Amino acid sequence: MEIPVAWSLVLVVAAVWNLVVWPPFWKRVTRDPRARDDAGRPTRFYTVHAVLVGISLLLGVLVGVVGVLGLLG
Numbered sequence: 573m574e575i576p577v578a579w580s581l582v583l584v585v586a587a588v589w590n591l592v593v594w595p596p597f598w599k600r601v602t603r604d605p606r607a608r609d610d611a612g613r614p615t616r617f618y619t620v621h622a623v624l625v626g627i628s629l630l631l632g633v634l635v636g637v638v639g640v641l642g643l644l645g
Contacts (some may be wrong), residue, residue: 575642585638590632598625 575583576599598621607618614622 574645575638576641580639580642583635583642587632587636587639590628590635594625594628594632597624612637 586618601621606616607615607621609615
C-alpha cells in the first residue's frame with residue numbers, strides 16, 4: 573500500500589487521538605447518573621455511548637493500522 577508519508581502521519585495522529593480521548597470519556601459516561609436506571613440496568617444513554625465509544629475505538633485501531641502500513645510502505 574502506497575500512501576504519502578504526510579497522509580500516513582495524519583492517519584497515525586488520528587488513531588492516537590481516538591485511542592487517547594475516548595477511554596476517559598467512557599469513564600465519565602459510566603459514572604454519569606443517566607447511565608443506569610433505578611434498578612441498575614443500563615439506559616439508552618449508556619447503550620448509545622457504548623456503541624459510539626466502541627465504534628470510535630475500532631476505527632482508531634483500523635486507521636492506525638493503515639497509517640503504520642503506509643509508513644512502512
